[in-house]
Amino acid sequence: MGRKTFVVANWKMNGSYKANAEWLQQALPALRTTRAACDTAVCAPNVYLPQMIEGLLTSTTMVGAQNCSEHDQGAFTGEVSAQMLADIGCDLVILGHSERRTLFGETDSMVADKVKRAFENGIMPIVCVGETLTEREEGRTIEVVSRQLKAVLDTAGIAPFIGGALAYEPVWAIGTGKSASPEDAQAVHAALRDVLAQVDAQAADAVRILYGGSVKANNAKALFAQKDIDGALVGGASLKAQDFLAICECAECN
DSSP, X not given: OOOOEEEEEEOOSOOOHHHHHHHHHHHHHHHTSOOXXXXXXXXXXXXXXXXXXXXXXXXXXXXXXXXXXXXXXSSOTTOOOHHHHHHTTOOEEEESOHHHHHHHOOOHHHHHXXXXXXXXXTOEEEEEEOOOHHHHHTTOHHHHHHHHHHHXXXXXXXXXXXXXXXXXXXXXXXXXXXXXXXXXXXXXXXXXXXXXXXXXXXXXXXXXXXXXXXXXXXXXXXXXXXXXXXXXXXXXXXXXXHHHHXXXXXXXXX
16 A cells, blocks of 8 residues: 655754744745645644644644643643644644653553544544663564554554554664664564554554654655655754755655
């Protein structure tokens, strides 16, 4: 099955009203163009989501959040629900990012509950899985990412992945300048698709699996050329509009 390449910007805790406006001004001419081979999304900090939703209205680029609560409402000070994201017109949400797992203690079970809640509220999840350097050196990569994925499948099923995406982001490659080789990344992506196929082979073929981990224009083309790598979750390189667009252009070349 032909899967349209999907390139997602994850700005993390970066940006300002002024910087975001400049990013939009630089990126919009290209993003307004209908892309035959590339879907795009920008996942911004919550406080800037309305600005990005309004700013990208004239393009096909989707807007996403970087996290949401597993609860719809209640006494959860500081949390934002998927219901609230849907209310302001948000399309997507990144869930299970390694920084949420390692810095904020999110467990496989918590991530699974968030995915279920997001999907129930019409917000498509980008579900992240990935191993640490220690786990990789111990030869446990497939075991770890499979466990993380199965936790979500057991709770929410495969449907959320079809509308959203799955992202493999090795923890040791995030923000370090290191990246898995295209061949190593492909091997993990293929293993993840096999896990999905155990639930529904036809659906598994439709799920887009993104790679995240120091993706830049100089390595994106080789990554996108792999059979099971369907795009990228881009961190630091997405903060500059021209760098993000250069990665999107790599998708169009394949």
